[in-house]
Amino acid sequence: PLAAREASRVGAHRDAAGHYEVALRYSDALPMEGQAALHEGHAFECHLIGRIDAAMEAQGEARRLWQALGDRLKEGDSLRCLSRFAYLVGDRAAADRFGVQAVELLETAPDSAELAMAYSNLSQLAMLAERLDETLSLGAKAVGLAERLNRPDILCHALNNVGAAGQWLDFAKGRRDLARSLGIALAGNFQEHAARAFTNCACVEMNRLNLNEAEAFLDRGIAYCVENDLATWRDYMRGVQAQLLLRRGLWNEAATIAHDVVDDEATTALVRYPSLVALARLRIRRGDPSAGPVLDEMKRFLDKGMELQRLAPYAAVMAELAWLGQGDRAEALRLIDLAESRSPTRAVVGELATWRQFLSPDSDPGEIDGMAEPHRLLLAGDWRGAAAFWARIDAPFERALALLQGDEAAQRExxxxxxxxxxxxxxxxxxxxxxxxxxSHIARGPRQATRTNLAGLTQRQMEVLQLIERGFSNKKIAAHLTISPKTVDHHVSAVLEKLEAVSRGEATAAARASGLL
Structure with missing residues (x-):
């Protein structure tokens, strides 16, 4: 146990989980309090490295032991932890149930740090469901109690919730609360809280289309998580990073990062979701037939709880698919309506409102004040202003969508x-x-046969090249094309040779330069 705690302190969480596992093999001789403490420590370390099922099992055993001992504070804190872990595996209903049970139990005892954290947990759940008033009310309870008890770890957790929700009401104050949360977490070496603060700081800037600021938070946050062995938060931020790269037109880089997360079968549903969003958009835009399984996984996640932060990107993806004539237009509009009905403010649904205009040009855009500038401009009919904004932040795909609303020259561009x-x-x-x-006189674009003949690639080699471009590994290519890994090795070697390239990245660049891709 001493080794586990020291490993956790210095950010070696896999080692810490391993030490707890060894200790638990010999824990039968310990009193129940000691056994419960070991299970709690094991649960916490497992959840940091993405082993959420193991964390749930260990925390459930700790709760059973604390309950048997009649320790309300410890049992309540176990319920709060189970709420958090249930959320991470995508079970929103269980997360809410455990969270409420924790507060109800802890409120029967004198004020405690456990109660403050339970309030903050409910505040976080409310924030994730875009219930702003509830987030701020519960967050204020947690902040007040944490300050009274001198618990900076709980204070920074609560400020994170308040700041993330407050962005929609007062952006400057939301930013300040998040910055304060991050500062406290880093100063106190509260590693999980710091990782969550980095994540929410980045997401807030992404929501406001401040891409440079978002990129800076993601770079710092991912590096912090790598240094401190925080796999869960690292991979969640990598998915957000893939979305940012996608927006900037760096599609190959986005695909590589998203695949690194999604191809790891141990990654939990919640952590996979940002990467799934990036991959779904990429595959739809590139015409990859494997978009279907990604969309199915996104929908399965939503079946467990329609949180707006998951529903909105899914609705946008389905709208894009419908706009291309490959999806159900009525269903896409229904999803947009559903997302808008759950939104606490119009600022959240600017992108969805623009997709409604693409699908139903004569529809009323509704209230546009408060939306991000390019969405507001486009819905107001100022396609030039919207296109100029997207150009300034280097978002080519969105710029092109805005130009489509313009004259013939803009459409050709x-x-x-x-x-x-x-x-x-x-x-x-x-x-x-x-x-x-x-x-009239619209360029047809290069034919597939022409692209293939430029370098003498066979049809199969072209398929392999296109999957290389999408960031697929050889193993993934083999599964995708239903051929053996050895055959893929031969095809990849042939592609590199014909393109006179020494690496996959160089082959992709050469293929783009020559018009193959």
């Missing part, structure tokens, strides 16, 4: 951008829209 990004289905759809609006 949009088509060129989509072609350059490799968004072939989008480019083909845009050609159809331009023809419908009377535009």
């Amino acid at each position: 949009a088509l060129d951008i989509f072609e350059g990004l490799g968004a072939r289905p989008v480019a083909q759809h845009v050609r159809g829209l331009m023809r419908q609006s009377g535009v």
